[in-house]
Structures are given as structure tokens and as C-alpha cells.
Amino acid sequence: MSSPEEERxxxxxxxxxxxxxxxxxxxxGNGMAWAEKTRRDPLSGIIWPxxxxxxxxxxxxxxxxxxxxxxxxxxxxxxxxxxxxAGLILLVEVAVRLLIPDYRQPVRGTVFLAxxxxxxxxxxxxxxxxxxxxxxxxxxxxxxxxxxxxxx
Numbered sequence: 001m002s003s004p005e006e007e008r009x010x011x012x013x014x015x016x017x018x019x020x021x022x023x024x025x026x027x028x029g030n031g032m033a034w035a036e037k038t039r040r041d042p043l044s045g046i047i048w049p050x051x052x053x054x055x056x057x058x059x060x061x062x063x064x065x066x067x068x069x070x071x072x073x074x075x076x077x078x079x080x081x082x083x084x085x086a087g088l089i090l091l092v093e094v095a096v097r098l099l100i101p102d103y104r105q106p107v108r109g110t111v112f113l114a115x116x117x118x119x120x121x122x123x124x125x126x127x128x129x130x131x132x133x134x135x136x137x138x139x140x141x142x143x144x145x146x147x148x149x150x151x152x
Contacts, residue, residue, distance in 0.1 A: 041103065041105070043093060043096060043097070043103050047089060047090065047093045050089050051086045051089055051090075054082065054085045054086055054089060055082055055086075057085075058078055058081045058082040058085065059078065061078075061081065062077075062078040062081075067081075075125050076125060077124065079120075079121070079124075080121045080122070080124050080125055081121070082121070083117045083118070083120050083121035084117070084118050084121030084122055085121075086117050087113075087114040087115070087116075087117030087118030087119075087121065088114075088118065090110050090111075090113060090114035090117065091111075091114045091118075093107075093110060094107045094110050094111050094114065094142065094146075097110075098145065098146060098149050104149075107142075107146050108143060108146065111139065111142045111143060111146070112139070115135050115138060115139045115142075118135070119131050119132070119135040
């Protein structure tokens with residue numbers, strides 16, 4: 001049989017071990033499991049699947065030769081359509097994050113990626129001479145807007 005002091009020591013060791021496990025879990029995900037994160041921010045769980053769906057749509061348009069059949073898409077290629085559409089989806093995410101307080105999070109990285117995708121997509125159709133300055137102006141305006149919205 002063990003003495004009461006040995007039992008207390010054993011309990012203390014178990015508590016310390018449990019605290020270590022909890023600390024490691026918190027370091028990994030700030031204490032939140034993936035399900036908890038997506039429940040708190042369902043927007044992230046929606047945007048990337050939408051981009052994958054858009055990739056499939058762009059592949060189907062390319063596969064069935066609809067670029068030549070639709071006058072609007074005549075000058076577009078698969079990558080032009082995909083990158084421009086993916087960038088626009090990301091800009092919708094940015095707009096939602098800026099306008100709806102429940103979904104507010106930093107958007108600078110998303111804005112940057114969206115502008116790169118849209119610029120890359122449109123550059124093959126319109127040209128960098130036009131797309132470049134517009135991308136810089138848009139990027140600056142969106143970052144300015146996000147800074148102004150954050151100070152409220």
C-alpha cells in the first residue's frame with residue numbers, strides 16, 4: 001500500500017503532466033481544435049472550397065472548348081479565367097471581413113494574394129502596362145480602407 005504522501009505526489013505529477021499536454025495543445029492551435037476554428041469563422045471554411053469549385057468550372061470550360069464559343073471568354077485562357085476568378089472570390093472574402101464585424105480578421109495577406117491573382121490573370125489579356133498601375137491603386141485603396149475600418 002502507498003502512503004498518503006506518495007498518493008499526493010502521484011496526483012501532483014499527473015496534474016503537471018496534464019498541464020504540459022494542455023500547454024502543447026494551446027501552442028499548436030491556441031487551444032482550439034479545427035472544428036472550433038471553422039465554427040467561429042465559417043467564412044474560411046467556405047472560400048477555399050469555392051476556389052476549388054471555380055478551378056473545376058474553369059477546367060470544364062477549357063475542356064469543352066467554351067472559350068471559343070462564348071464571345072466574352074474568347075480572349076481568355078484557362079489560367080486567365082481561373083486566376084482572375086480566384087482573385088475575385090478572395091476579394092469577396094475581404095469585403096465580407098471588412099463589412100461584417102463578426103468575421104473581422106486581418107485581410108492584408110488575402111488582399112495581396114487576390115491582387116496578384118487578378119493581375120496575373122488579366123495581364124495576359126489586357127497587358128501589364130494597364131493592369132500594373134490599376135493593381136497598385138487597388139491594393140493601396142483596399143489597404144487604406146482596411147486600416148480605416150480597423151480604427152473604428
